[in-house]
Amino acid sequence: MTHVLVVDDDPAIASLVAFKIGRLGARVSVESDGEAGLAAARQLRPDLVVLDWMMPRMNGLEVCAALRADADPAVAGVPVILLTAKAQESDVERGFVAGATDYVVKPFSPRELVSRVTAALPAGALTP
Amino acid sequence: MREALTGFVTTLNWTVLGYVLVLDTSMLLLVLFGARRVVTNLRWSGAEGLDRVFASPLTPGVSVLVPAHDEEAGVLDTLAAVLSQRYPLLEVVLVDDGSTDRTFALVAERYGLTPVTPRWTADTVVEGRVLSVHRATTGDPLTVVRKTSVKRRSDALNVALNLARHPLVCMVDADSLLEPDALLKVARPFIEDPEHVVGSGGVIRTANAALTDRGAVLEPRLSRRWLVRIQAVEYLRSFLLGRTTWADADALLIISGAFGLFRRDAVVEVGGLDPRSLAEDAELVVTLQEHLRRAGRPSRMVFVPETVCWTEVPETWSVLGRQRQRWSHGLAQLLWKHRRMVGNPRFGPVGLLALPFFLLFELLGPVVEVLGLVSVVVAAVLGLLDPGTAALMVAVALALGVLVSTAVVAVEEFTFHRYRSGADLRALLLAGAVENVGYRQLHAWFRLRGLLAALTRRDPVWTAMPRTGFTTAVAPAEA
Amino acid sequence: MTTLTTAALVATLVLTGAVLLLLAAVAVEHARRGRRLAREERRRAELTPLVYAALDDDEDGAAALARLEAAPASLDDLVLDLLPQLRGADRAALGRLLARRGVVTRAAADLAARAPWRRGRAAALLGNAADPGQTDALTALLADRAPDVRCAAARALGKAGDVRAAGPLLRALARSRRVPAGVVGMALLDLGTPVLPDLRAAVTDPPSPAAQALAADLLGLHGDVEALPLLLGLVADARRPAAVRCSAATALGRVGVPTATPALGAALAQTAVPALRHAAAEALGRIGDDDAIDLLAATVAGGDDAVRAACADALAGAGEEGRARLAAHAWHSGRVGEAARAALSNRPRPRDARVRRAA
Numbered sequence: 001m002t003h004v005l006v007v008d009d010d011p012a013i014a015s016l017v018a019f020k021i022g023r024l025g026a027r028v029s030v031e032s033d034g035e036a037g038l039a040a041a042r043q044l045r046p047d048l049v050v051l052d053w054m055m056p057r058m059n060g061l062e063v064c065a066a067l068r069a070d071a072d073p074a075v076a077g078v079p080v081i082l083l084t085a086k087a088q089e090s091d092v093e094r095g096f097v098a099g100a101t102d103y104v105v106k107p108f109s110p111r112e113l114v115s116r117v118t119a120a121l122p123a124g125a126l127t128p
Numbered sequence: 129m130r131e132a133l134t135g136f137v138t139t140l141n142w143t144v145l146g147y148v149l150v151l152d153t154s155m156l157l158l159v160l161f162g163a164r165r166v167v168t169n170l171r172w173s174g175a176e177g178l179d180r181v182f183a184s185p186l187t188p189g190v191s192v193l194v195p196a197h198d199e200e201a202g203v204l205d206t207l208a209a210v211l212s213q214r215y216p217l218l219e220v221v222l223v224d225d226g227s228t229d230r231t232f233a234l235v236a237e238r239y240g241l242t243p244v245t246p247r248w249t250a251d252t253v254v255e256g257r258v259l260s261v262h263r264a265t266t267g268d269p270l271t272v273v274r275k276t277s278v279k280r281r282s283d284a285l286n287v288a289l290n291l292a293r294h295p296l297v298c299m300v301d302a303d304s305l306l307e308p309d310a311l312l313k314v315a316r317p318f319i320e321d322p323e324h325v326v327g328s329g330g331v332i333r334t335a336n337a338a339l340t341d342r343g344a345v346l347e348p349r350l351s352r353r354w355l356v357r358i359q360a361v362e363y364l365r366s367f368l369l370g371r372t373t374w375a376d377a378d379a380l381l382i383i384s385g386a387f388g389l390f391r392r393d394a395v396v397e398v399g400g401l402d403p404r405s406l407a408e409d410a411e412l413v414v415t416l417q418e419h420l421r422r423a424g425r426p427s428r429m430v431f432v433p434e435t436v437c438w439t440e441v442p443e444t445w446s447v448l449g450r451q452r453q454r455w456s457h458g459l460a461q462l463l464w465k466h467r468r469m470v471g472n473p474r475f476g477p478v479g480l481l482a483l484p485f486f487l488l489f490e491l492l493g494p495v496v497e498v499l500g501l502v503s504v505v506v507a508a509v510l511g512l513l514d515p516g517t518a519a520l521m522v523a524v525a526l527a528l529g530v531l532v533s534t535a536v537v538a539v540e541e542f543t544f545h546r547y548r549s550g551a552d553l554r555a556l557l558l559a560g561a562v563e564n565v566g567y568r569q570l571h572a573w574f575r576l577r578g579l580l581a582a583l584t585r586r587d588p589v590w591t592a593m594p595r596t597g598f599t600t601a602v603a604p605a606e607a
Numbered sequence: 608m609t610t611l612t613t614a615a616l617v618a619t620l621v622l623t624g625a626v627l628l629l630l631a632a633v634a635v636e637h638a639r640r641g642r643r644l645a646r647e648e649r650r651r652a653e654l655t656p657l658v659y660a661a662l663d664d665d666e667d668g669a670a671a672l673a674r675l676e677a678a679p680a681s682l683d684d685l686v687l688d689l690l691p692q693l694r695g696a697d698r699a700a701l702g703r704l705l706a707r708r709g710v711v712t713r714a715a716a717d718l719a720a721r722a723p724w725r726r727g728r729a730a731a732l733l734g735n736a737a738d739p740g741q742t743d744a745l746t747a748l749l750a751d752r753a754p755d756v757r758c759a760a761a762r763a764l765g766k767a768g769d770v771r772a773a774g775p776l777l778r779a780l781a782r783s784r785r786v787p788a789g790v791v792g793m794a795l796l797d798l799g800t801p802v803l804p805d806l807r808a809a810v811t812d813p814p815s816p817a818a819q820a821l822a823a824d825l826l827g828l829h830g831d832v833e834a835l836p837l838l839l840g841l842v843a844d845a846r847r848p849a850a851v852r853c854s855a856a857t858a859l860g861r862v863g864v865p866t867a868t869p870a871l872g873a874a875l876a877q878t879a880v881p882a883l884r885h886a887a888a889e890a891l892g893r894i895g896d897d898d899a900i901d902l903l904a905a906t907v908a909g910g911d912d913a914v915r916a917a918c919a920d921a922l923a924g925a926g927e928e929g930r931a932r933l934a935a936h937a938w939h940s941g942r943v944g945e946a947a948r949a950a951l952s953n954r955p956r957p958r959d960a961r962v963r964r965a966a
Binding site for chain 2 (some may be wrong): 636788
């Protein structure tokens with residue numbers, strides 16, 4: 001079963017995203033800070049991570065870079081979608097430099113996010 | 129002879145009592161007006177459009193200036209908090225002001241510093257020698273300057289000012305932690321009233337014993353030390369409610385050095401921070417007010433009564449004593465330097481209200497209070513004092529003092545309620561009461577010493593405060 | 608003395624009474640808040656899945672929506688917290704839910720409330736709910752007597768997304784009860800590309816210099832190629848205020864079309880207007896074609912100190928060619944070399960910036 005990890009310190013956003021992705025038939029885990037998110041990604045080895053940028057303990061960018069540098073190829077190669085309110089041009093650049101697969105700016109359209117999640121996963125992994 | 133002495137001592141005692149009552153009553157008024165403002169402000173919360181300020185590419189950039197002298201205990205936390213600010217465009221200029229500890233080494237290791245050729249943007253006079261300038265290679269917008277120390281915070285800030293590139297400069301102490309929205313909230317007035325706002329300050333609270341992790345304050349907790357608890361109440365009273373009222377009256381004199389935002393061009397115009405001042409933060413605000421009013425340019429200093437910057441406060445009497453002596457010394461310097469503004473209608477509420485108040489109650493307060501204590505003791509020794517009357521005088525002053533402190537804690541509980549636990553709340557209430565017995569009197573003594581130092585023109589001494597660093601989440605609750 | 612002592616006694620008693628009263632109030636408030644928060648959290652936990660389900664277009668969604676119409680008031684807070692974070696169809700669905708529950712009507716009535724914070728909150732809510740029927744009421748609020756409320760109204764108009772607000776927003780920049788450029792600008796950006804014609808009109812036929820400068824800025828942020836001739840005209844027009852010409856120069860840089868290089872080169876030579884020279888240098892760096900790089904390199908070598916740093920920074924940001932030209936200067940001693948070295952070391956290429964692996 002496809003497994004998606006959602007890391008966001010805003011519980012409302014995290015639960016909404018988890019709900020939407022869960023509807024696609026994926027298993028969803030939620031973490032509320034960067035450090036816990038990184039630990040969960042290493043342990044659960046999800047198929048995709050939806051990651052907030054500004055979080056306590058460890059920011060999303062650091063998490064993303066740490067994932068990319070992980071010794072475990074399954075962790076290093078996981079698609080990461082940054083979901084953040086940081087909307088400046090230079091922020092998007094930094095996000096991709098850190099290894100993000102996709103970048104979604106808040107306020108966001110949950111439907112669009114779902115499409116992007118589907119697209120970032122191997123074809124047929126989810127059935128919308 | 130004895131009759132004359134009795135008359136004199138009694139009159140003195142009643143005068144001092146009257147003074148203390150007027151002082152405490154004005155404190156109570158400051159607290160109440162401040163509370164009203166805080167409540168209005170909270171009613172707006174969620175509708176102030178902070179998300180728009182954050183998303184806007186038109187939001188002016190901020191250069192955060194952080195002077196650090198031997199700050200290895202907290203500097204990484206401070207930097208982490210500043211660099212993770214929710215703000216669209218910012219850079220950080222950290223000044224390693226002749227540190228002899230690992231301040232620079234820690235920062236260099238964490239942010240992969242590499243030496244660069246500096247790009248100066250202003251030429252404010254600096255006494256210390258710049259040794260080198262570095263930049264982070266981690267993608268963080270961080271510049272670090274190493275310079276020789278001349279034992280003055282103002283000198284370090286002036287170097288940082290000369291490297292700042294953005295139109296707004298924010299001064300943050302290296303022992304302070306900003307909340308994630310802090311910058312956004314103090315910057316908002318610059319966007320909503322760009323023609324007038326020159327400076328903006330936020331609320332400072334005591335960080336000792338708060339639970340933090342890499343610069344984020346996870347849970348505010350009250351220290352177990354009574355000295356810190358009392359300062360927590362004091363900060364709420366003076367640095368939250370007091371300043372809110374002063375700013376509302378357009379008479380803000382102090383934007384704390386721990387956290388303040390200014391227009392860079394205005395600060396450069398007045399030559400940066402005054403190198404001789406011991407209260408360079410207040411000094412800058414008053415200088416700006418004076419300069420801009422003289423130039424006929426309308427200006428406003430605003431205070432945002434909710435932003436929170438957590439700062440470490442002294443944990444021992446001796447450190448506290450030095451700190452307060454310095455503040456008082458600095459205030460005396462400031463009032464002397466700007467004596468022409470005192471009572472001068474040309475400078476609006478600052479000249480007519482704030483400066484006279486600070487002269488009468490902040491600067492001269494300790495003189496009267498210490499004098500009062502001495503006269504009570506003298507009267508008691510000479511047997512001039514009716515014990516009943518004396519007890520009543522003390523009781524009324526005490527009751528008013530306790531009322532002010534209790535009102536402060538009540539405002540905190542009804543508005544921000546940052547301290548969750550009932551135990552902390554009770555401790556805060558008790559600290560407010562205890563403040564009036566012992567703390568207040570010793571505080572008066574420290575301030576008197578500062579005033580005396582200023583009067584004898586003693587050389588300003590800037591003494592460093594020993595840092596303990598922030599309590600981290602993994603450590604046991606309190607160090 | 609006796610009257611004084613009596614007065615002191617009474618005062619002490621009154622003050623002590625006040626302290627006790629406050630203590631009691633604090634205790635009650637502390638106890639009640641705990642319970643209130645717990646209750647609120649429970650309600651939210653119950654309602655949240657229903658709200659999410661209601662976002663779907665299917666039968667489940669319709670059923671959830673029907674159940675929510677009669678839900679307790681905490682639902683409104685929950686929806687209002689979520690709303691500003693969302694866009695698109697889901698946001699519209701939540702807006703409709705609020706309208707059906709009468710929240711929008713109540714907020715519209717609150718626009719005339721006496722307390723500024725009520726008017727401001729109502730405006731913010733209407734902006735989030737994006738009900739097109741409220742544009743006129745919000746537009747009227749742009750002239751409110753409280754500056755905070757005017758700003759809230761401008762932000763709300765931006766979020767509500769009705770293009771008709773563009774004209775009034777631009778006109779609100781210059782009058783006695785004005786709305787600052789930073790707020791109006793973001794509102795217009797929120798309205799998106801549909802307001803481009805209004806912005807172009809504000810450049811050709813400006814209601815005020817402030818509106819003209821802001822419109823130029825925004826056209827640049829949108830990268831609007833169609834506005835190119837208008838912006839070129841502004842930069843070259845010496846009768847215009849410096850702020851307007853600077854905005855136009857910056858905008859030309861953002862549009863990034865080399866056609867603008869000659870006009871910006873002329874602006875770079877305008878020694879009388881330092882701010883314009885800075886803006887022109889930056890813009891040339893953004894365009895970064897060969898001519899722009901030649902102009903910048905020449906100004907670094909021969910210009911005066913005032914613009915040298917700006918030109919050097921622009922070159923450092925203008926790709927490999929710009930950096931190479933700058934590097935040629937960097938070996939010189941003196942001010943030219945210093946400016947070049949500072950620019951090079953302060954603007955590392957994006958791919959140099961490796962994000963460190965967190966420990």
